[in-house]
Amino acid sequence: MSTFSFAVWAFGxxxxxxxxxxxxxxxxxxxxxxxxxTVVLFATxxxxxxxxxxxxxxxxxxxxxLARLPPAQYAGGLIVGFYVVSITFLAPRFxxxxxILFAVTAQLLTAALIDHFALxxxxxxxxTSVRAIGLVVVVxxxxxxxxxxxxxxxxx
Numbered sequence: 001m002s003t004f005s006f007a008v009w010a011f012g013x014x015x016x017x018x019x020x021x022x023x024x025x026x027x028x029x030x031x032x033x034x035x036x037x038t039v040v041l042f043a044t045x046x047x048x049x050x051x052x053x054x055x056x057x058x059x060x061x062x063x064x065x066l067a068r069l070p071p072a073q074y075a076g077g078l079i080v081g082f083y084v085v086s087i088t089f090l091a092p093r094f095x096x097x098x099x100i101l102f103a104v105t106a107q108l109l110t111a112a113l114i115d116h117f118a119l120x121x122x123x124x125x126x127x128t129s130v131r132a133i134g135l136v137v138v139v140x141x142x143x144x145x146x147x148x149x150x151x152x153x154x155x156x
Contacts, residue, residue, distance in 0.1 A: 034088040
């Protein structure tokens with residue numbers, strides 16, 4: 001696949017995150033809260049992953065392989081679980097735009113640190129002054145998309 005294809009794929013995945021948040025908020029209202037909604041979400045995701053593995057002839061890891069994994073290798077599941085519960089809870093209370101604003105800002109800053117220090121096997125991409133300025137511009141843009149209208153419109 002080309003870099004362009006990867007960019008389109010990442011863009012599409014990112015575009016679905018706010019949609020997932022607001023859909024999960026509705027699910028939470030119907031099943032009794034953000035934790036039951038997360039259970040439904042992960043059960044659905046698990047079934048989809050099984051179907052995808054079957055369709056693509058991917059090998060599902062053996063239980064013995066899973067037992068040998070270092071505990072840190074399971075952190076991604078804990079992180080995504082925390083994220084889903086958090087966004088499901090926050091979306092109807094804080095607004096999906098605000099929840100995503102802070103999530104995206106944190107993702108950008110954390111990604112820059114991971115790249116700068118090549119953490120967890122990431123490629124080394126030092127945080128140069130040009131990259132830092134780019135981050136500031138992007139974060140400022142994200143903030144403006146959510147707060148700019150409040151600053152420019154009359155008090156409500």
